[in-house]
Amino acid sequence: MSKFYYGGQAVMEGVMMRGRQRMVVAVRNPSGEIVIHEEPLTARIYTSSWGQWPFVRGLSLLWDTLGLGMRALMWSADVAMSEEEQKIEFSGPVAWTTVAFSLLVSIGLFFLLPTSIAHFLERWFPGQLASAAIEGVVRLGLFVAYLWVIGLMPDIRRVFMYHGAEHKTINAYEAGVALTPSEVRKFTVQHPRCGTSFLFIVVALSIVLFAPFHFDQWYLRLASRLLLIPVLAGIAYEFIRYTASHLDNRLVRALIQPGLWLQGLTTREPDDSMLACAIAALVPVLAADGIQVEMPARTAPAAMPAPLAA
Template sequence: MAAANPPAPPANVYFGGQAVIEGVMIRGPEHMAVAVRHPKGHIVTHSEKLGGIYTGRSRRIPLMRGVVVLWETMALGMRALNYSSRIAFEEDTDENGEPAEFPEKVFFGTMALALVFVVGIFFAGPILLANLLAMVDAHRIVIVAVEGVVRLVLFVGYIWLIGLVPDIRRVFQYHGAEHMTIHAYEARKPLIVSEIRPFPKEHTRCGTSFLLVVVFVALITFFIFDLLVDKGLIVRTASRIVFMPIVAGISYEILRIGARFGGNWFVHAMFVPNIALQALTTKVPDDGQIEVAIASFKATLEAAGLGPTPEGDGEHHEIAGALAASPPLD
């Protein structure tokens, strides 16, 4: 029997996800799933219902939801990455073959270290480098502009550099598979490799795009602040941390506009740099990697009680509008 196209999902319901080690995590409005290619060749999946901050009212409040999504992207990403690494390397499994629980203290410690790294490298670092220009009496406008450019160069350079590592390149292939699978679902195509293959590996809701928007919004925000307030290096550094929730909130609202009005030529033009950056963070996947992305997407749909997946010949249940929240990032 020919594969059936699924009914179109409601316009305000989105699926996102992340690539992990030898796998893909897909996140829906209230559920998430991780699928990982086991070293023996089969695919291992895990799904769960989300609650608390991941589905709460804060995800519906403009500006605040950007901060929530940024946090959950890191938190869920770390959990999925931990799960995938233990499957991929066959480490710390229980009697059922499932990875052992990730200690909560270790989880928050890892998150804290990640935040320190981000703040130190991408925020404090550019300030200190740009401030060297003060030694040659450079104008404040020049110093602030150089800081923003240095931050952008560090961000793009970091992504380019890690992409040279073979294992990271495979993660980027799974990233492409995740995007292509979400494209196919949103286009009401059956979730099979041959139908997914023609879709682009780039997606406007990509988390990389979100980070790039954050870099640009931060550049403008900090530029204005430094022109209005001149209180020295310590205040400038502190302002970068204090304003980050505002920057994240504005950036996410911009990303929502791109997702909703992507067909508009002006909005499309605004997001050309985002799509261009994904040439570094996504690579063309092989069929096996697309199969893993499909397995993750199926597991998320099934966990949400959405019935047969799009290639099935049964009825594909429409998701209730009550599940809709701010869209997750790809």
């Protein structure tokens, strides 16, 4: 069995962690208590052997982001803003409508707009490579600007602090130290397998991968970009896995450095209460995989909804 890399994402006032068997979200409610949601991972992308094939397994990262990640984010918002846990809903039409709208905005902003700008500038900068480079630079510029702008919002800054807590906790676990706030606090908020680095790699690779698909019709270009997203995700994921296991190599460290720098926009130093929340999310994930560590004090789990359908 190949090595499994634990990870997760920040949510509203909490952290989501994912393992081989289980996903756990730990969120602080307005009373300051940590509310836990645990859910088994039953989708075929996790349970089938083909889901772990090289390049195919990168799709699980997309599934996490679009499926589990968005659901966890919506649930955490309900917990963070509600005193009554029985009113919390982890899924539903409102959540999935929000996801669909967010996807449409993302496609328009990070795919349609850069493609259109590159198409317009071709009269002054002709050629496939020049067009792909302009498209990639515009896409990266929009991505960096977006992260910088949302980082100015107080609520998002707190999410970025929880993002830092998630990274510190994973770093501490991988270093083999005790999962306590005092120990976890010593680690960096940067992590080489961060989703921010993953997206940077996707943007960088898109310059080369999109270059051959130099259609004159903008809608064909856009269609080719959308169809190539799974391919980009697969290649980027394998790059992340390779570099994660070769961090002692100077060339590898140089290649991942831009992604680590970019994490400066999406992480902040967390406080101890945030670290405790991240630890509370990771410990049951490890336990589900047969890795026993001391369980921190926590509140009772929230009621478990139906698992995410495959």
